[in-house]
Amino acid sequence: MKKVLSIMLVLALVAAVFAACAQTPSQDSSGGSKAPASTGKKIFMSSAYYTAPYGAPLQEAVQDKAAELGYEIQIVDGEANADKQLAQFKTAVADGYDALIYWPGDTASTPPVVAYLNSTGLPWVALNTMVDDSVIDQVPCMVASDEVEIGRWLGRLILEYFEKNKTETKNIAYIEGSPGSSYTTHLTEGINEIIEGTGVKILNDHMYSEYDPSKAMTIMDDLLTKFGDQIDLVVTQDGGMFQGAYNAISAAGKLGDFGIICQGQDLIVKEKLLSGELYASVAQDPYREGSLAVEMLDKLMKGEEVEHWVVNPTGPIYKEDVDKYVWF
Numbered sequence: 001m002k003k004v005l006s007i008m009l010v011l012a013l014v015a016a017v018f019a020a021c022a023q024t025p026s027q028d029s030s031g032g033s034k035a036p037a038s039t040g041k042k043i044f045m046s047s048a049y050y051t052a053p054y055g056a057p058l059q060e061a062v063q064d065k066a067a068e069l070g071y072e073i074q075i076v077d078g079e080a081n082a083d084k085q086l087a088q089f090k091t092a093v094a095d096g097y098d099a100l101i102y103w104p105g106d107t108a109s110t111p112p113v114v115a116y117l118n119s120t121g122l123p124w125v126a127l128n129t130m131v132d133d134s135v136i137d138q139v140p141c142m143v144a145s146d147e148v149e150i151g152r153w154l155g156r157l158i159l160e161y162f163e164k165n166k167t168e169t170k171n172i173a174y175i176e177g178s179p180g181s182s183y184t185t186h187l188t189e190g191i192n193e194i195i196e197g198t199g200v201k202i203l204n205d206h207m208y209s210e211y212d213p214s215k216a217m218t219i220m221d222d223l224l225t226k227f228g229d230q231i232d233l234v235v236t237q238d239g240g241m242f243q244g245a246y247n248a249i250s251a252a253g254k255l256g257d258f259g260i261i262c263q264g265q266d267l268i269v270k271e272k273l274l275s276g277e278l279y280a281s282v283a284q285d286p287y288r289e290g291s292l293a294v295e296m297l298d299k300l301m302k303g304e305e306v307e308h309w310v311v312n313p314t315g316p317i318y319k320e321d322v323d324k325y326v327w328f
Helices: 002-022 056-069 082-094 107-120 146-166 182-195 213-230 239-251 269-275 288-300 319-324
Strands: 042-048 070-078 099-103 124-127 140-146 171-175 233-236 257-263 279-284 309-311 315-316
Touching: 042 056, 042 082, 056 070, 056 288, 082 099, 082 107, 099 107, 099 213, 099 288, 107 124, 124 146, 124 288, 140 288, 146 182, 146 279, 146 315, 171 213, 171 239, 213 233, 213 239, 213 257, 233 239, 239 257, 239 269, 269 279, 269 319
Parallel strands: 042 070, 042 099, 099 124, 124 140, 140 309, 171 233, 233 257, 257 279
Antiparallel strands: 279 315
8 A cells, every 4th residue: 555655656746747847938837927038138228209209109119128028228318419319328338238229319410329339339220210311321220110101191191182072272281390300301202202293282381390289289370370261281290290280270260171181190199080080190100110129129139130221111090990000
């Protein structure tokens, strides 16, 4: 009897060992997921638009993807100031960071920063704002939407709007972002490429609200005063500017007098798409963009090849598409 009990005890112990070996490394004994193993490496990011609405989900994605891959991450506010960002990167290198992410402010100021980043010998990626053409080939990896293509999509939506809404004229009131920003310049370039020769007319000269809803509201007030009933369609370069323009149009009692189109995935854009007050928007997903940046940096840190320009997909968003996108 003792012999039988001994055999049974041995078999039970063997079974327990096999069960422990079969347990997946990603689970603890209670069945929960373990935190990813730390690589012991640190990533530093200088964000030119740290406080912008687009920045919050993008930076959240950078943090999430870095944690998922086992990296420590620090993100600081570069305040769209190239001198400040350069100083931040120099401090980060002195502090022993292993890799860098650069979200530039205005395009023209990027060459000195790019030159310094390359001089460090560290893996790095540029994100969102295109660097100056003179140094674009010196960037290991550029993660950004095709800004001209976003403009083309806005242009296509403009033509589509006028095809579906017949008007005697095709006059646009147009609000842009910041002078010197590649995003602002390229979106306008793309729009003009599509509407050239179609009879569509932009009524106003360049009106820059610097992505500030309150400034966009003031500009829209001025446009309504100056052009009044001549406006057939309002176009803004992002959701924050759309919000400002919408508020001005609403305060003037002009909602429904003309169409509105914008770029962006802000919550107010979603709300007004669903209400029918916004004809359409153009996608540029910040969460996808932030994740891509860390994915590409991870490959560079491992010595793997990456594409020189990794494009964040873009395209039109209509009312029926809202559930397909991340909103912020």
